[in-house]
Amino acid sequence: MEENRPAVAEQEICGLVNGLATQLDAHIRDRAIDLGLTAPQAVALRELAAPMTMRELAQRMSCEPSNATFIVDRLEKQGLVERGPHPTDRRAKVLTLTPAGTGTRERLMARLTTDSPVARLNPEEQQVLKALLQRATGGT
Incomplete structure (x- = not known):
């Protein structure tokens, strides 16, 4: 019986993407501990490059808004994040x-870019990987 080559390629790619995600998660967790943060708190800080709503943060973190709220509550208690009024939506808060x-x-960010699994790739390879992942995920 001949193997279904597209299915094998799909399996191999999924395994590699999952392996990279696992390595990145461990990398984030290790770097977060150095700063007294949990991995989810580190992800939230990484994504908060600019002010955004809780919903936007949850989307960027790939989690439910209630989970993002819990994480932000802890960051707020640590004095790292504050909530303010949204300029046009009185129901929303801006982080x-x-x-x-x-x-x-x-x-x-300095710690995350040091010895990152992605840092094994040169800048051109990183751009190719980014473009391929964006294409595969339908993202921009």
């Missing part, structure tokens, strides 16, 4: 980093 949050994010 912004405090000065302490900005400093923590900068330290986190």
